């Protein structure tokens with residue numbers, strides 16, 4: 097699993113601690129937006145949609 101995710105707003109690489117899992121929240125230090133980790137078929141992505 098990749099240890100970095102790409103911010104969907106500013107395209108910055110967001111490094112992970114390695115302990116995150118889908119559903120966890122991560123903060124982009126560049127645009128100061130919090131995203132939720134979403135698990136897809138072959139990778140994790142970040143979403144700013146917090147509705148279930």
Ligand SMILES: [Zn+2]
Nearest residue numbers: 103106124127
């Ligand atoms: Zn960002």
